[in-house]
Amino acid sequence: MTVLRESIILRRGLRVATAPLAVFSLYLLFAGHNRPGGGFAGGLVAGVAIALAWATEGEAGTRRLVAVRSTVLLGAGLAVALVTGFAGLVWGGAFLESAVWDLSLPLFGDVKLVSAIGFDIGVYLVVVGVATGLIRSLGAGSGEGPA
Amino acid sequence: MLSIILLHGLLALGILSARRFIGRYAFPVAVIGPLATIGWAIWRAPGIVDGTPRVERLEWVPGLDLSVELLVDGYALLFVALVGVVGAAIFFYSAAYFRPGPRVPLFAASMVAFAGAMLGIVTSDHLLSVFIFWELTTITSYLLVGYDDRSAKARSAALHAAMVTGAGGLAMLGGFVLLADAGNSWLISDLVANPPGGAGLAWLLVLIGAASKSAQAPLHGWLPGAMAAPTPASAFLHSATMVKAGVFLVGRLSPAATAETDWWWPVVLTIGVATMLVGGWQALRQTDLKLLLAYGTVSQLGFLFLLAGSGIPALAYGAVALVLAHGLFKSALFLAVGAIDSATGTRDIRRLEGVGRSLPWVFATTVTAAASMAAVPATFGFVAKEAAFDGLVGEGTGLVAIVALASVLTVAYTGRFLLGAFGPATDEPTGVDQIGGWKVWVPFGLAGAGLVLGLVPGLVKPLVESAAVAISGDAAGKLVVWPGLVPALGWSLGSLAVGLSLVAVPRAVDAVTAAVATVTDRGPSTEGAFRAGLTGLLGGADRLTATFQSGSLPTYLATIALAVVAAGSIPLLGELGGVELPSLGPAIEIPLALVVSISAIGLLLTRRRFAAVILLGGVGYGIAGIYAANGGPDLSLTQILVETLAIALFALVLRNLPADFDRARASIGRILTSVAVAGFVFVAGLVAVDSRTAPSVAEYYVEESLPSAAGKNVVNVILVDFRAMDTLGEITVLAVATLGVAALVLPLLRRKQS
Structure with missing residues (x-):
C-alpha cells in the first residue's frame, strides 16, 4: 500500500479516476432496473473507489468521498428501504410491492417511475456504508494519510 | 367473559404501574376483578344452567386457525364461580393480612393476574389458549411462591414448582398439538364431540401435564414446598383453584379419552389412589398446620383426579360437587391458619395452645370447615362425598374400599389438625394476640357457606347438575342432606368412625407413622429426587458443552462439515443412479474452468498469504467469466466488483498478519475431511441440478x-x-x-x- 502512496503519479491519477467511478456507480444504480446494474453493483463500484482513495490518501481520502460516518449510511439505507416498502403497502398493495407511476416531465418526456428505485437507493446506501465501514475499521491503526 | 379476563390483566398492569403510591389500596383495587367475575357469573348463570353455553369468539389469524374461542358451559361456570367467590374472599382477607409495604402491590398484581389466567383456562375452548393461560398460572405461581425472595428456601420452592408444572405443561402442549393434528381441530368441544382415534401418545402427554399441575404422585413434591408462599396465595392457588386445573382438564377430556384408549381409566385410577394414600399418610406426620393442609390437599386432589378422570357420569357428578366443597372448606382452613399464624407467630402444632379460648370465632370457623373436610353429616363436604360414594358403589367394592381407606386417613389428619391447633401444647406454648376484622370474618364466611350448603344443597344443585351434564351428558347423582340408609352412607359413616377412633389414640398413630417413616425415609424424597435430577441435568449439560465446545476452530469446522456430509449423504445416495451429467456450455468455459481450477490448486499450495488472496480472486474472476459466457452480465458484473473489493479488504487485513501461513501439517484426518466435503458438494451439485420436479x-x-x-x-x-x-x-x-x-x-x- 505504501507503494501507492509514494508514487505521486498514481496518487494524482487515481484521484482523477474517482470522479468517473462515482458517475459510473450512480449510472449503475439508476440504470439497474432495465439494464445490467442496480443498487448492489453501483454500491460496490463506489466501494472500489473508496478503497482506492484509502490506498492513495488514507483515512482522509475516504472522508473526501464519504463525509459522514458509515453508520449514518447504514441506518439511512435501511430506513429508505423500509420506507419504500411501506410505500408499496400504501400504493402497490403489499409490503415491498412496486408501485408504478407514469409521468410526463418537461425535457425528459414520458417517464415510468417505479417505487422500487427507492428500495434500490436504500440497498446502494447500505452497500456504500458497508464498504466505508469495513475499509475504515480494517484500515485504521497504521499509516494515517499519505506516507 | 373475554372482557372480564382482560379486566384482570388491566388491573394487574394498573396496580404494577401505580405500585409506588397505591399503598393499602392495592387489594381493594384488585378485588374489582373477582367481583366482576361474580357479577358476570350471576348475570349469565340462568342461561348457561339451562343448557345454552355462552360462546365468545375473536378471530386473530383465521388462516392459521388462530382465534380466541371462549366457551362457558355449566362445567366452566362452576370453576368461574369458584375463582370469583374464593378470589374475592381472599383479596378482602389479604387487605387485612399484609402490612402495607413496597412489595405488597406486586403480590396483589400477581394474584389478580393469576385469577384472570385461571378464568382463561376454564373458559377457553381453543387448546393453544388453554396452554397459554395454563403457563401464565405457572408463572404467577412462581412469582407468588418466591414472593419472599430473600429466603433461599422460597426461591428454591418456587423453582421446583415452576419446573415440574412447566415441564408438565410442555408435555401437555405436545399432546395438544398431536390431538389437534389427529382430530383436525384445535377446539376442545370438537375433540370431545368427535374424539380422534389413534392418538394414544397425545392422551398420555396431556395426562402427564394435568397430573403435574394437580400435584399427582409421584410429581406431588412441589405442592408442599409451594407453602413457602404467603398464606393467601396458598389458599387461592395451591388449594382452591390452580391445582384444580389438572382435575378440570381431565374432567373435560376423560369421556373422549376413555372412549379412545383402554388404558386411560386404569392409569388415572392408579395415579389417583396413590396420590390419595401418599398425601393422607404424609399429612399424618406433619407438625406445621399449613404443611398438614398441603398434604391433605394432595390427598383430596388424588380423589378429585380419580373421579373427574374416570369418564363415568356418576363419578363426574361427585367430582364436580367435591370441587366446590373442597374449594370452600380448604380455603377457609388455610385462611384460618393464616389468622392463627398472625395471632401467635407460629403454625407449629407442638407450640399452639389456648387459641380456641382467645379466638372463639376462628375456632368456630376452623371446626366447621374441618368438619366439612372430614365429611361430617350436615356439612357440604358430607353431601358431596355422599354423591361421590354413591357413584363409587356402582363401580365395585374394591374401589370403594380403597377410597374409604383414604377417607379414614382424611378423618385422622383432620383430627390431628384440630387437636394440634387448639389442643394442649407439648413444647413451650406461645401467647395469643387478639385479631379481628377481615382476617377473622372472611374464613368464617367461607366455612359458613359450607355449612349452609350442607343443610340446603339445593342452592347449588342447578350449578352442579349443569356442570355434570356439560362433561358427562348426564346428571347421574344427587345432592341430598341425608341420603337414607344406602350402602354409600355405610361406607362414609364407617370411615368416619374408624378415622375418629384413630384420632382418639394420637400417640399410637404417631408411633406407627414414625416406625414406617424410618423405612420409607431411606428412599429418596420427592424434593431430593428433584434436586438430584436437576444437578444431574446441569452436570450433563456441562459435560456435553465441554465435549462439543472445545474452543478449537478446526474442530468446530470439521464437526459442522462432517455433520452436513453425514446427514446430507443419506438422501443423496438414493438419487445417484439416475443422474445425468449436465452438458457442456460454450467452448470458452474450458479455459475459464482451467483458470478456476489452477487458481484453486495454487491456493492450496502457496505459503504466502498475499498470493493466496490473489489466487482466491482468480477463482472469483474465473467464475465471473463463466457467468458472462452463459449470458448473465449482471451476475458477472457484481461478481467482479465483489472480488475486487474483497481483495482490497483482504489487503487491509493482511497488513496486520505475518506474510506467510503457519507451516500446517497435513494430517490424514484433515485430508479425509476435505475430500469428503469436496466430494459431497460435487455430487450434491450434480444431483440438485438434475432433480427438478416443479x-x-x-x-x-x-x-x-x-x-x-x-x-x-x-x-x-x-x-x-x-x-x-x-x-x-x-x-x-x-x-x-x-x-x-x-x-x-x-x-x-x-x-x-x-
Missing part, C-alpha cells in the same frame, strides 16, 4: 418482470420486487456484520497502539 420459477419472473414491476432487468426486479423481502434481510445482515467488524477490530487495534 417447473422453474424463472419463466414466471421473466414474463412478469415488465408488466408487473416495470423493469426489463429481471435480476434487478427479482432483487427489488419479487424477492425484495430477502434483499431487505440481506442488507440488514450486511449492516449488522459491518458493525460487528468495527466492534471486533477497533478495540484490538486500540489495544495494540497503547
Whole structure:
C-alpha cells in the first residue's frame, strides 16, 4: 500500500479516476432496473473507489468521498428501504410491492417511475456504508494519510 | 367473559404501574376483578344452567386457525364461580393480612393476574389458549411462591414448582398439538364431540401435564414446598383453584379419552389412589398446620383426579360437587391458619395452645370447615362425598374400599389438625394476640357457606347438575342432606368412625407413622429426587458443552462439515443412479474452468498469504467469466466488483498478519475431511441440478418482470420486487456484520497502539 502512496503519479491519477467511478456507480444504480446494474453493483463500484482513495490518501481520502460516518449510511439505507416498502403497502398493495407511476416531465418526456428505485437507493446506501465501514475499521491503526 | 379476563390483566398492569403510591389500596383495587367475575357469573348463570353455553369468539389469524374461542358451559361456570367467590374472599382477607409495604402491590398484581389466567383456562375452548393461560398460572405461581425472595428456601420452592408444572405443561402442549393434528381441530368441544382415534401418545402427554399441575404422585413434591408462599396465595392457588386445573382438564377430556384408549381409566385410577394414600399418610406426620393442609390437599386432589378422570357420569357428578366443597372448606382452613399464624407467630402444632379460648370465632370457623373436610353429616363436604360414594358403589367394592381407606386417613389428619391447633401444647406454648376484622370474618364466611350448603344443597344443585351434564351428558347423582340408609352412607359413616377412633389414640398413630417413616425415609424424597435430577441435568449439560465446545476452530469446522456430509449423504445416495451429467456450455468455459481450477490448486499450495488472496480472486474472476459466457452480465458484473473489493479488504487485513501461513501439517484426518466435503458438494451439485420436479420459477419472473414491476432487468426486479423481502434481510445482515467488524477490530487495534 505504501507503494501507492509514494508514487505521486498514481496518487494524482487515481484521484482523477474517482470522479468517473462515482458517475459510473450512480449510472449503475439508476440504470439497474432495465439494464445490467442496480443498487448492489453501483454500491460496490463506489466501494472500489473508496478503497482506492484509502490506498492513495488514507483515512482522509475516504472522508473526501464519504463525509459522514458509515453508520449514518447504514441506518439511512435501511430506513429508505423500509420506507419504500411501506410505500408499496400504501400504493402497490403489499409490503415491498412496486408501485408504478407514469409521468410526463418537461425535457425528459414520458417517464415510468417505479417505487422500487427507492428500495434500490436504500440497498446502494447500505452497500456504500458497508464498504466505508469495513475499509475504515480494517484500515485504521497504521499509516494515517499519505506516507 | 373475554372482557372480564382482560379486566384482570388491566388491573394487574394498573396496580404494577401505580405500585409506588397505591399503598393499602392495592387489594381493594384488585378485588374489582373477582367481583366482576361474580357479577358476570350471576348475570349469565340462568342461561348457561339451562343448557345454552355462552360462546365468545375473536378471530386473530383465521388462516392459521388462530382465534380466541371462549366457551362457558355449566362445567366452566362452576370453576368461574369458584375463582370469583374464593378470589374475592381472599383479596378482602389479604387487605387485612399484609402490612402495607413496597412489595405488597406486586403480590396483589400477581394474584389478580393469576385469577384472570385461571378464568382463561376454564373458559377457553381453543387448546393453544388453554396452554397459554395454563403457563401464565405457572408463572404467577412462581412469582407468588418466591414472593419472599430473600429466603433461599422460597426461591428454591418456587423453582421446583415452576419446573415440574412447566415441564408438565410442555408435555401437555405436545399432546395438544398431536390431538389437534389427529382430530383436525384445535377446539376442545370438537375433540370431545368427535374424539380422534389413534392418538394414544397425545392422551398420555396431556395426562402427564394435568397430573403435574394437580400435584399427582409421584410429581406431588412441589405442592408442599409451594407453602413457602404467603398464606393467601396458598389458599387461592395451591388449594382452591390452580391445582384444580389438572382435575378440570381431565374432567373435560376423560369421556373422549376413555372412549379412545383402554388404558386411560386404569392409569388415572392408579395415579389417583396413590396420590390419595401418599398425601393422607404424609399429612399424618406433619407438625406445621399449613404443611398438614398441603398434604391433605394432595390427598383430596388424588380423589378429585380419580373421579373427574374416570369418564363415568356418576363419578363426574361427585367430582364436580367435591370441587366446590373442597374449594370452600380448604380455603377457609388455610385462611384460618393464616389468622392463627398472625395471632401467635407460629403454625407449629407442638407450640399452639389456648387459641380456641382467645379466638372463639376462628375456632368456630376452623371446626366447621374441618368438619366439612372430614365429611361430617350436615356439612357440604358430607353431601358431596355422599354423591361421590354413591357413584363409587356402582363401580365395585374394591374401589370403594380403597377410597374409604383414604377417607379414614382424611378423618385422622383432620383430627390431628384440630387437636394440634387448639389442643394442649407439648413444647413451650406461645401467647395469643387478639385479631379481628377481615382476617377473622372472611374464613368464617367461607366455612359458613359450607355449612349452609350442607343443610340446603339445593342452592347449588342447578350449578352442579349443569356442570355434570356439560362433561358427562348426564346428571347421574344427587345432592341430598341425608341420603337414607344406602350402602354409600355405610361406607362414609364407617370411615368416619374408624378415622375418629384413630384420632382418639394420637400417640399410637404417631408411633406407627414414625416406625414406617424410618423405612420409607431411606428412599429418596420427592424434593431430593428433584434436586438430584436437576444437578444431574446441569452436570450433563456441562459435560456435553465441554465435549462439543472445545474452543478449537478446526474442530468446530470439521464437526459442522462432517455433520452436513453425514446427514446430507443419506438422501443423496438414493438419487445417484439416475443422474445425468449436465452438458457442456460454450467452448470458452474450458479455459475459464482451467483458470478456476489452477487458481484453486495454487491456493492450496502457496505459503504466502498475499498470493493466496490473489489466487482466491482468480477463482472469483474465473467464475465471473463463466457467468458472462452463459449470458448473465449482471451476475458477472457484481461478481467482479465483489472480488475486487474483497481483495482490497483482504489487503487491509493482511497488513496486520505475518506474510506467510503457519507451516500446517497435513494430517490424514484433515485430508479425509476435505475430500469428503469436496466430494459431497460435487455430487450434491450434480444431483440438485438434475432433480427438478416443479417447473422453474424463472419463466414466471421473466414474463412478469415488465408488466408487473416495470423493469426489463429481471435480476434487478427479482432483487427489488419479487424477492425484495430477502434483499431487505440481506442488507440488514450486511449492516449488522459491518458493525460487528468495527466492534471486533477497533478495540484490538486500540489495544495494540497503547
